[in-house]
Amino acid sequence: MEPLLQAQRTLVEHLPLFLQLRRRHWTELQAFLDHCHLTHSAFSLLRALEEETLPGQPLTVPQMQEALFNPYATRFPWVEHLPLLVEHGDLEQRDEGYSVTETGRLLLHQIERAARAYIGSLRLSPTIALPAVATALVELVHRAWQAPEPRIKAHQARAQRRLPVEGAPALVQVEWAILGLWEARDDTHMAAWRACRFSGPVVDILSRIWSKEAQTLPSLVTTLEASQGPAAIEHGIRQLVQSGCIGVSGDHVALTRQGQQIRDQIEAETDRIFFASWDQLAAEDVLWLAEQTRAVCASFRALAH
Secondary structure, rough: HHHHHHHHHHHHHHHHHHHHHOOOOOOOHHHHHHHOOOOHHHHHHHHHHHHOOOOOEEEEEEHHHOOOOOOOOOOOOHHHHHHHHHHOEEEEEEEEEEEEEEHHHHHHEEEEEEEEHHHHHHOOOOOOHHHHHHHHHHHHHHHHHOOOOOOOHHHHHHHHHOOOOOOOOOOHHHHHOOOOOOOOOOHHHHHHHHHOOOHHHHHHHHHHHHHOOOOOOHHHHHOOOOOOOHHHHHHHHHHHHHHEEEEOHHHHHHHEEHHHHHHHHHHHHHHHHHHOOOOOOOOOHHHHHHHHHHHHHHHHHHHOO
16 A cells, blocks of 8 residues: 555544544533433434534434434434423424424533533643644645535535634644544545445445454344344345345355455545545645644543543
8 A cells, every 4th residue: 555545544544533532531511411301312313413404404304314323324213312302492393393492502512612621621742733733634624625526515514514613722623623524534435335326224234244344144233233123234235145245155244356346446436535635735744644643542542541
């Protein structure tokens, strides 16, 4: 692999790691939820709806199933939280549509500002040039948003609707930008697999086999149980067998040569679209940014200890 692509992929690999670590030790969220009598799942649904919509814009349950969280699910247990959010006044229901109320938005903004205050108070290694990292990452988010591809940028639109970070501490800007870049990666990946005419649940099965995360039918059911039921998984496997992408022998599943080529093609197309807007960055700049992002994640790991 070329050094530039290796550096680019190293940076991408650290995006989800940072998102897992960033607020792990922020304890104030639980106090907010206890005060509002909300569960984490109900809060996540409210936040997803707020990020997906403009003020007053309603979504029906089918629209939520299509747009919220990810396009890979056939199970939607979060629907059960809608009545609670309506009862608390965080959502308003009109006919079949639900919209986030002003009360709900104010609550979410209060929580987000408190979380950003926590992030902004953290002190990382002095070897990390946080202001420069923030500037570079924020610029990449803006470039991705302005890029001609992908045509559909549903995930990136969420970043544009979030509270602005101009003038915020550098680490707060880094957090905003890393989330925005990961959402841009989502958009490009979706464009790549949709071009191959896969559905979300089916390509998720293909990807789990491709990454060797699951290589047997029972492990697929276990790995995907939160998002897909056994019947949906069985249907997806049948589609992949019929299309010549995988073979099944007993309980074991494996990619065919064609399936490997198709999934590799999806990954290559994801990279092509995602990194196209990085063309103004020299190779040494990407290498520096990848190393700095790795160091940010290492600092967050150290905070955990």
